[in-house]
Structure formats: C-alpha cells, structure tokens
Amino acid sequence: MKPEAKKGHAPAALVRAVKCxxxxxxxxxxxxxxxxxxxxxxxxxxxxxxxxxxxLATVHxxxxxxxxxxxxxxxxxxxxxxxxxxxxxxxxxIEGSDYFWNEYxxxxxxxxxxxxxxxxxxxxxxxxxxxxxxxSGSGYLFFGEFYKHFQTCQAQVWYVIGxxxxxxxxxxxxxxxxxxxxxxxxxxxxxxxxxSWSVGTYVEGREVWEAFAxxxxxxxxxxxxxxxxxxxxxxxxxxxxxxxxxxxIALLIHGLIDSISLKKRVYMNSFQYSSAETExxxxxxFFELPGRTSNVIVRTSxxxxxxxxxxxxxxxxxxxxxxxxxxxxxxxxxxxxxxxAWSEGAQVDEVVLSSVPAxxxxxxxxxxxxxxQVTYTVEVRRDEPQFFVFGIVVALLLLPPIVLQFRQHxxxxxxWAESDHPMTEEE
Amino acid sequence: xxxxxxxxxxxPLEIKTxxxxxxxxxYCNSTLLRQEQRIEDLGKMALLQEDGSPLQLGxxxxxxxxxxxxxxxxxxxxxxxxWNEWFVSFGGAREGWLGEGQGQxxxxxLEQRPVxxxxxxxLHTGKTxxxxxxxxxxxxxxKARCVAGAGELPFEVDTGYEAPVADLAGPGTAFATLDYxxxxxxxxxxxxxxFDDLKMTNxxxxxxxx
Numbered sequence: 001m002k003p004e005a006k007k008g009h010a011p012a013a014l015v016r017a018v019k020c021x022x023x024x025x026x027x028x029x030x031x032x033x034x035x036x037x038x039x040x041x042x043x044x045x046x047x048x049x050x051x052x053x054x055x056l057a058t059v060h061x062x063x064x065x066x067x068x069x070x071x072x073x074x075x076x077x078x079x080x081x082x083x084x085x086x087x088x089x090x091x092x093x094i095e096g097s098d099y100f101w102n103e104y105x106x107x108x109x110x111x112x113x114x115x116x117x118x119x120x121x122x123x124x125x126x127x128x129x130x131x132x133x134x135x136s137g138s139g140y141l142f143f144g145e146f147y148k149h150f151q152t153c154q155a156q157v158w159y160v161i162g163x164x165x166x167x168x169x170x171x172x173x174x175x176x177x178x179x180x181x182x183x184x185x186x187x188x189x190x191x192x193x194x195x196s197w198s199v200g201t202y203v204e205g206r207e208v209w210e211a212f213a214x215x216x217x218x219x220x221x222x223x224x225x226x227x228x229x230x231x232x233x234x235x236x237x238x239x240x241x242x243x244x245x246x247x248x249i250a251l252l253i254h255g256l257i258d259s260i261s262l263k264k265r266v267y268m269n270s271f272q273y274s275s276a277e278t279e280x281x282x283x284x285x286f287f288e289l290p291g292r293t294s295n296v297i298v299r300t301s302x303x304x305x306x307x308x309x310x311x312x313x314x315x316x317x318x319x320x321x322x323x324x325x326x327x328x329x330x331x332x333x334x335x336x337x338x339x340x341a342w343s344e345g346a347q348v349d350e351v352v353l354s355s356v357p358a359x360x361x362x363x364x365x366x367x368x369x370x371x372x373q374v375t376y377t378v379e380v381r382r383d384e385p386q387f388f389v390f391g392i393v394v395a396l397l398l399l400p401p402i403v404l405q406f407r408q409h410x411x412x413x414x415x416w417a418e419s420d421h422p423m424t425e426e427e
Numbered sequence: 428x429x430x431x432x433x434x435x436x437x438x439p440l441e442i443k444t445x446x447x448x449x450x451x452x453x454y455c456n457s458t459l460l461r462q463e464q465r466i467e468d469l470g471k472m473a474l475l476q477e478d479g480s481p482l483q484l485g486x487x488x489x490x491x492x493x494x495x496x497x498x499x500x501x502x503x504x505x506x507x508x509x510w511n512e513w514f515v516s517f518g519g520a521r522e523g524w525l526g527e528g529q530g531q532x533x534x535x536x537l538e539q540r541p542v543x544x545x546x547x548x549x550l551h552t553g554k555t556x557x558x559x560x561x562x563x564x565x566x567x568x569x570k571a572r573c574v575a576g577a578g579e580l581p582f583e584v585d586t587g588y589e590a591p592v593a594d595l596a597g598p599g600t601a602f603a604t605l606d607y608x609x610x611x612x613x614x615x616x617x618x619x620x621x622f623d624d625l626k627m628t629n630x631x632x633x634x635x636x637x
C-alpha cells in the first residue's frame with residue numbers, strides 16, 4: 001500500500017486564493033505549475049512559485065482588453081475539458097500598421113496546455129506539437145502533410161492577464177513563423193533560448209461560444225484567416241470524382257441509346273435540276289420509316305461552287321397525309337480578299353426531324369438554284385443517336401467543378417494576399 | 428517481486444523491479460539502500476513538493492501496447508518548472524522512465540551500451556548530434572535540482588544536487604535526455620508521447636477535474 005495511492009481517493013485541490021503582493025486585489029491561482037501570474041488590477045507580474053508571491057515586474061497598464069472567455073471559465077473543446085487561466089493580446093507591426101490578436105491559455109491538469117487564438121473573429125485551437133516537423137522545400141512536412149510558409153513576423157506582448165507556465169515579462173518579444181495546410185496551421189515560436197512548435201486547427205467562433213457557454217453571439221469574422229478552410233470545401237477532388245462518375249453514367253446511357261438505335265439508311269437518290277425543265281419539283285418513291293417513333297435525318301448534297309441550291313421539302317406520310325415541311329440550303333463560297341483566302345458554307349447539309357412516327361413516307365422536293373443545272377443527292381436515315389445531346393450533358397457536368405475551381409482559386413488568392421507570398425497572375 | 432520490511436519503522440516493503448537499488452519507505456519516508464541481502468537506512472528522504480502532477484506511484488498505463496506500472500519517482504526543479512522522471516516497470520523484465528511536467532510526456536530508456544556524447548560545455552541549443560545513428564537536435568540545456576525521490580529507484584538520489592541535463596529532439600517523436608551528473612553521462616533515448624495514448628489509470632484526482 002502506498003500513501004500516494006490512498007491520496008487518490010480524496011481529490012486534491014489545485015486552486016489557491018491569494019492576494020496581489022502589490023495592490024492586494026484577490027487572485028485565484030488555478031495551476032500549481034504556473035511560473036508567473038499577472039494581477040488584473042495593477043499589472044504586477046508575480047512569481048507564482050514563490051509562497052510570498054514576489055513582484056517580478058510590472059507590465060504596461062494603459063492598454064486594456066477584456067477577454068471574451070473569462071479567466072477561470074471551463075469549457076469542453078472537441079470533448080476535452082479545459083480551463084481558461086491566462087489571456088494576452090499580442091501585436092505585430094507590418095508595413096506601417098499594428099495588427100493585434102488575442103491568445104487564451106487553456107489548462108487541464110492531465111493534458112497540459114492548449115491555446116485559443118482569435119484574430120478578427122477567426123479562431124484557432126492550438127496545442128504543442130509532440131512531433132517535430134520535417135523541413136521540406138518552402139515549408140514543413142507534418143504527419144505526412146505539407147505546410148506552406150505563410151508569414152514570419154515579430155510578435156510583442158501588448159496586454160497580459162492571468163497565470164502562465166513561463167516567466168511573463170513586459171513587452172515579451174518573439175519571432176513567429178506560420179505554415180499553413182488548411183484547416184491546420186503550424187507555428188514556430190522563437191524566443192531567446194527557446195524554440196517551440198505548435199499546431200493549430202481552425203474552429204468556428206460558434207464552437208468556442210458553445211464550449212464555454214458564452215453569452216450572445218461570437219463576433220463576425222472579417223477577411224480570410226490563414227488556416228480557414230475554403231467555404232467551397234477543400235475537397236475539389238471529390239467534386240471532380242462525382243463529375244467523372246456522372247460522366248460515366250452519361251456515357252453508358254449514350255451507349256445504351258446508341259446500341260438500341262436502328263441507324264438505318266431508308267432512302268437515297270440523285271436528281272438532276274435543269275432550268276430548262278418545266279416541272280422542276282420531284283417526288284420520291286415510297287420508303288418505310290421503321291421501328292419506334294424516333295428521328296429522321298435528311299441529308300442534301302450538291303457540288304455547288306460559289307453557288308447555292310435551296311430545296312423546299314415536304315416529308316409526307318402516305319397513310320395519314322401528315323406532312324413535315326422544311327427548307328434546306330446548300331451553298332459553298334470561297335475566294336481571296338486582300339490576299340487572304342476565305343470560304344463559307346459547305347456542299348452538304350443535314351437536318352434532324354425528331355419524333356417522326358413509323359410508317360410509309362415519301363418526299364416532295366422543290367429545288368431553287370442560281371445555276372442553270374445541278375445534280376443533287378438526297379439521303380434519308382432513320383433513328384440515329386445525336387451526339388450533341390451527349391455534348392450538352394458533358395458541358396453541364398463540367399460546369400460545377402469549373403465554377404468550384406474558379407471560386408476556390410479566388411478564395412486562395414484572397415487568403416494568400418495577407419501572407420508573405422501573395423499569389424501572382426499565373427498561379 | 429520480493430518482500431522485505433523497513434529497518435526504520437518495520438512497515439512491509441514491496442520491491443517490484445530487480446534493478447531497484449534505492450527504496451523510499453512509503454510510511455516513514457526513510458531512504459533505504461538495498462544491498463546483497465540487507466537493507467541500509469540512509470536517513471529521511473527530503474519531502475516532495477506539490478507540483479500538480481497527475482501521476483502517482485501505482486499509476487498504470489501502456490506504451491506501444493506494453494503495460495507498465497509507475498514504481499518510483501524523481502522530482503526535479505528546472506528553471507522552467509517542476510519535472511518528474513517516473514521510474515516505470517514493464518512487468519519486471521524491463522524498466523523505463525516516464526518524464527512528465529506541464530502536461531508534456533516522454534518515455535525514455537537508459538542506454539545500457541556506451542554512447543559517445545560531447546562534453547557538457549560543448550552543448551548548446553540547436554546543436555546536432557548523433558545517438559545510435561539517429562540525428563538529434565539539442566532543444567534545451569539546463570541545470571535541474573533534484574528535489575526528492577519516492578518509491579523504488581535504480582540508483583542513489585542525492586536530494587538538492589544539481590544535475591546538468593540536456594533535452595534533444597530527433598526525427599518524428601524521437602526524444603533523448605543526457606544526464607551529466609554521472610561519468611560517463613547517462614543517455615536516455617525514447618520519444619515524446621501524448622497523454623491520451625498512454626491510457627493511464629489510477630491517476631491522482633483533482634477537485635473540479637473528475
């Protein structure tokens with residue numbers, strides 16, 4: 001039997017109520033392992049390990065921030081219970097402006113420390129990296145994922161309150177290097193005599209509010225945070241995969257339609273046109289349009305060269321008398337203008353008549369032309385699948401991933417605009 | 428495991444590791460040196476300080492699938508705060524050191540074979556050195572004061588002595604500690620571990636943290 005084991009039955013108290021050595025304000029110490037505590041009233045930095053709480057320094061008091069997560073409040077973040085024990089506002093100076101952000105130190109006696117970092121309404125949950133990131137090109141590899149360098153800056157403590165596991169000094173300075181792989185961010189903090197890696201994950205303000213049961217609504221985030229996941233979903237690959245799957249289905253349907261289509265030539269004949277003839281109209285022999293109600297393709301071809309032929313057609317059902325009237329022109333023109341060769345039109349024309357019922361039909365053709373005589377050929381085909389339908393399907397399928405790609409790209413441009421490496425045109 | 432009794436207060440002593448050389452009686456806090464067939468009383472051990480550690484003697488956990496029990500403790504006082512090296516037994520045959528402080532955990536094992544390391548004065552943060560063919564970087568060089576020991580330990584503990592130590596980080600989770608309080612320096616090699624992965628049981632309970 002060990003006395004320490006027995007002690008386990010009565011929970012040990014961690015909280016110590018003390019008074020500030022300088023101003024007498026009450027202070028609650030919540031972590032035995034804290035090295036220093038900053039009095040919220042007078043800004044004195046006290047030695048938390050010293051039973052008499054010796055005053056070590058005084059931090060700037062003109063600055064004042066009210067932590068959104070009150071010190072001492074407990075919250076369950078991703079299922080883990082943590083208590084907020086320290087708060088500081090740090091700033092960096094970039095190109096003539098100060099940028100401020102807030103850091104909340106969270107503590108759990110078993111799991112150690114976490115940070116909640118808030119910048120312009122964006123939150124990141126940070127913990128120490130127990131795995132050393134491996135340098136690789138312009139960034140680092142961490143758990144097999146590449147983190148790209150985002151920004152290097154000099155951070156200075158601007159406001160601080162509560163207890164910390166290190167010795168807080170007025171105006172503490174550190175160099176911060178951030179590397180991103182949304183929604184994660186790796187940070188290397190270099191202070192004299194110490195370098196430490198931490199890894200953060202972007203969290204929604206609402207999650208923080210729910211975890212710590214905070215009143216009201218979280219402040220609306222502005223701009224884009226370095227580790228903010230793309231709102232269109234980081235998984236563009238998934239969208240492309242869906243598109244590919246639908247494309248395959250479309251291809252199968254097209255193949256199916258193609259395989260059950262008759263694709264049959266039902267009529268073909270050549271005719272002579274001559275301006276000398278009195279009856280220029282032609283009437284074809286009867287032909288059978290077999291199978292289901294489907295399309296009919298009428299192809300007109302003529303060896304016109306800088307001339308035209310216009311045929312007024314009527315496809316007539318011999319039994320019902322139903323007529324399909326349509327006119328088709330074959331015209332082919334070419335020449336050389338200002339030394340440049342041009343051509344227009346073609347010597348063939350095809351038209352698709354959709355949904356023509358089966359039956360016995362014939363064509364009536366009334367040709368017109370600017371030629372004295374010409375030979376033309378008329379061909380009628382039945383039930384051919386139309387590739388343009390398939391083309392429209394493909395185009396519609398391509399639309400979402402392309403739009404997504406575009407939106408993702410513009411989001412990334414905006415993300416990286418705030419970094420040390422803004423994206424250039426060709427990226 | 429062998430049984431004996433404290434020469435100072437007569438309380439029963441349970442010895443869980445063959446490596447145990449020093450024992451601290453859980454009842455009277457006497458420091459006992461284990462020799463051949465007898466146990467020598469070296470006087471009272473210094474008191475441990477409350478450091479908020481969640482571990483305690485008798486706590487159990489597992490490392491890489493192998494269960495262990497915490498059987499001894501050395502409490503160290505670093506400039507950066509308290510740190511404990513908990514002597515753990517993997518079922519009697521193998522022992523390791525579970526380092527713990529500020530919510531960070533490491534599991535290291537004493538290198539039995541000699542490992543050549545540079546002298547204390549040559550060490551500085553950022554220095555690279557090779558241990559057993561693996562490249563490590565020095566992350567911290569400091570002097571730790573030994574506060575007190577508890578349970579059973581494989582060597583004598585001089586409370587109040589200053590131990591010059593260096594922490595090193597290797598690839599991935601690799602971690603090492605060099606202890607220059609002995610000659611040649613003791614080399615501990617292992618890895619950083621996460622609390623959740625240790626699956627610890629029989630821990631200390633804290634008010635408001637059940």
